[in-house]
Amino acid sequence: MPPAVLAESISKRYDDTVALDDVSIDVDGGEIFALVGPNGSGKTTLVEALTGTTTPDSGSVSIFGESPTSVEDGRVGLLPQSFTPPERLTARELVTYYQGLYDDQQRGDDVLAAVGMETEDDTWYTNLSGGQQRRICVGITLVNDPDLLFLDEPTTGIDPAGRQSLWSLIDDLSAGGTTIFLTTHYMKEAQQLADRVALLDDGTIVEVGPPTDLIESYGGGTHLLVETETSPEQLSVLEADVEPTEDGIRILDVATADIGRIVGQLDTQGVTYETLTWADPSLEDVYLSLTDERIDENRPSREPMTAGGRSR
Amino acid sequence: MSRTSRVTAEAGAAWRTFLRRRTAVFFTFGFPLILVAIFGIIVQANPAGGGLFGHPTSFYVPGYLAVIVLFTPLSRIGSAFARYRDGNRFQKLSTTPATSREWLAAHTLVNIAIIILASTVVLGVLELLVDGTIGLSPLLLLFIILAVVVFCGLGAILGRITDSQDGVVAASNAIALPLVFLSETFVMPERLPTWFRPVIGLSPLTYFSRGVRKVTYLGQPAWSDLLVLAMFAALVFILGASAVPQE
Numbered sequence: 001m002p003p004a005v006l007a008e009s010i011s012k013r014y015d016d017t018v019a020l021d022d023v024s025i026d027v028d029g030g031e032i033f034a035l036v037g038p039n040g041s042g043k044t045t046l047v048e049a050l051t052g053t054t055t056p057d058s059g060s061v062s063i064f065g066e067s068p069t070s071v072e073d074g075r076v077g078l079l080p081q082s083f084t085p086p087e088r089l090t091a092r093e094l095v096t097y098y099q100g101l102y103d104d105q106q107r108g109d110d111v112l113a114a115v116g117m118e119t120e121d122d123t124w125y126t127n128l129s130g131g132q133q134r135r136i137c138v139g140i141t142l143v144n145d146p147d148l149l150f151l152d153e154p155t156t157g158i159d160p161a162g163r164q165s166l167w168s169l170i171d172d173l174s175a176g177g178t179t180i181f182l183t184t185h186y187m188k189e190a191q192q193l194a195d196r197v198a199l200l201d202d203g204t205i206v207e208v209g210p211p212t213d214l215i216e217s218y219g220g221g222t223h224l225l226v227e228t229e230t231s232p233e234q235l236s237v238l239e240a241d242v243e244p245t246e247d248g249i250r251i252l253d254v255a256t257a258d259i260g261r262i263v264g265q266l267d268t269q270g271v272t273y274e275t276l277t278w279a280d281p282s283l284e285d286v287y288l289s290l291t292d293e294r295i296d297e298n299r300p301s302r303e304p305m306t307a308g309g310r311s312r
Numbered sequence: 313m314s315r316t317s318r319v320t321a322e323a324g325a326a327w328r329t330f331l332r333r334r335t336a337v338f339f340t341f342g343f344p345l346i347l348v349a350i351f352g353i354i355v356q357a358n359p360a361g362g363g364l365f366g367h368p369t370s371f372y373v374p375g376y377l378a379v380i381v382l383f384t385p386l387s388r389i390g391s392a393f394a395r396y397r398d399g400n401r402f403q404k405l406s407t408t409p410a411t412s413r414e415w416l417a418a419h420t421l422v423n424i425a426i427i428i429l430a431s432t433v434v435l436g437v438l439e440l441l442v443d444g445t446i447g448l449s450p451l452l453l454l455f456i457i458l459a460v461v462v463f464c465g466l467g468a469i470l471g472r473i474t475d476s477q478d479g480v481v482a483a484s485n486a487i488a489l490p491l492v493f494l495s496e497t498f499v500m501p502e503r504l505p506t507w508f509r510p511v512i513g514l515s516p517l518t519y520f521s522r523g524v525r526k527v528t529y530l531g532q533p534a535w536s537d538l539l540v541l542a543m544f545a546a547l548v549f550i551l552g553a554s555a556v557p558q559e
Contacts, residue, residue, distance in 0.1 A: 053406050078407040084399030086325055088332040093325070100321020101408040124332075140404075
């Protein structure tokens with residue numbers, strides 16, 4: 001069986017801007033695949049290339065083994081970035097409208113139930129909350145009962161409750177067998193939802209893999225974040241590696257059992273701090289680590305410092 | 313699901329959306345009535361006295377109708393185009409079986425319905441003003457439908473060329489105002505420089521005005537004007553549909 005999505009060496013330029021540079025990915029059926037990257041990294045261009053709404057300058061794309069423009073319309077659903085449907089239609093009318101554009105459709109009640117909008121079906125889109133609006137937008141993409149769903153930054157601009165609600169919906173869709181290609185710049189979203197993650201930076205895929213594998217390979221160890229004005233060079237007694245952060249310092253490789261000892265050493269040195277946060281490495285650490293490497297290729301690397309200012 | 317069903321779905325959504333914008337409804341029907349009030353009641357025609365309105369009021373029926381068939385589709389389709397583009401709805405539509413021609417056909421149908429209603433209101437008011445001397449014929453309906461098709465297509469082209477709703481409004485005004493005064497609606501060719509008169513024949517609105525005047529005022533056959541307008545409609549519709557993003 002061909003992969004749900006296969007892109008081989010695709011590139012796309014807009015005038016002098018390279019939007020995609022030799023990008024290759026494959027997504028298996030039933031997978032949640034997340035494409036993460038900052039604004040302007042090329043995520044939306046890649047989605048457009050995969051859905052056939054833009055043509056790559058080079059390379060090839062196939063969806064279920066066919067070109068994006070030849071694949072049966074009913075098999076693919078797309079929620080474009082910043083999508084806004086007609087705002088003065090009710091949730092049910094929006095579902096009915098988009099149903100009317102397809103040959104085969106799911107029942108409207110089933111779509112509304114799938115996105116948890118049965119009780120708000122008679123409310124105009126413009127009067128729904130941000131989370132409900134995104135849910136009905138996802139509902140619109142489900143009217144043709146797609147096997148593959150492209151969600152381009154579905155949670156951008158909505159509140160945490162709305163985001164959680166949408167995550168739960170995406171999980172449910174995946175459990176039902178739908179392949180999901182998700183783009184986001186929220187690393188936590190990708191880490192929580194995705195089976196595999198591709199990190200995109202400046203139009204190039206930096207790394208692909210399951211979030212846990214990426215974190216293990218590139219995320220570093222557990223660490224203690226200290227919000228302080230003290231610099232790493234002033235921490236002569238600290239028996240650990242330290243690196244500067246925007247708000248203070250990061251003490252590396254701190255196990256939970258070591259927290260008390262480290263705090264004692266900070267107190268001994270008279271270090272004042274606002275907050276102490278112990279954290280597991282996350283996908284965000286992976287992303288920063290990998291993209292920093294790329295950014296810093298042509299300049300001196302930012303090496304972690306040991307206490308007292310020694311370079312590790 | 314047939315093409316008809318897709319057009320019906322798109323048109324249904326557009327119709328409901330229009331009806332729920334109260335200000336849009338008010339001004340769509342209010343604007344031509346304001347025009348009739350100004351030029352038909354306040355300024356008044358003066359058949360014996362020359363000047364801009366040197367013919368009877370019923371002579372200017374094509375002008376009043378021209379304003380409706382020109383301004384409304386141009387600005388409505390242009391604005392709809394901008395809204396679809398800004399909301400990434402075209403991108404969404406491009407992953408459905410709906411085509412650009414179906415999109416334009418659906419929105420043209422909605423405009424035809426709106427403009428037939430607005431024209432009926434204006435004709436009713438004018439009939440009261442001129443004591444029922446306006447000649448009514450099914451041909452009038454055909455002229456209105458074809459003119460709406462022309463200016464819906466042109467609205468789509470404007471929507472493609474401009475990059476915002478503000479731009480669409482400015483561009484449609486810039487095109488519509490000269491057209492409405494240089495297409496034998498209110499200003500007759502004899503009032504224009506001789507060298508300019510051939511240009512009038514390039515405006516589709518000229519054939520609308522001539523034909524409608526023949527039907528409503530002169531009582532003459534207007535098939536040749538209808539044919540030219542139909543050719544304009546076919547051409548501009550195809551160009552307009554090709555302006556709708558589909559990739």
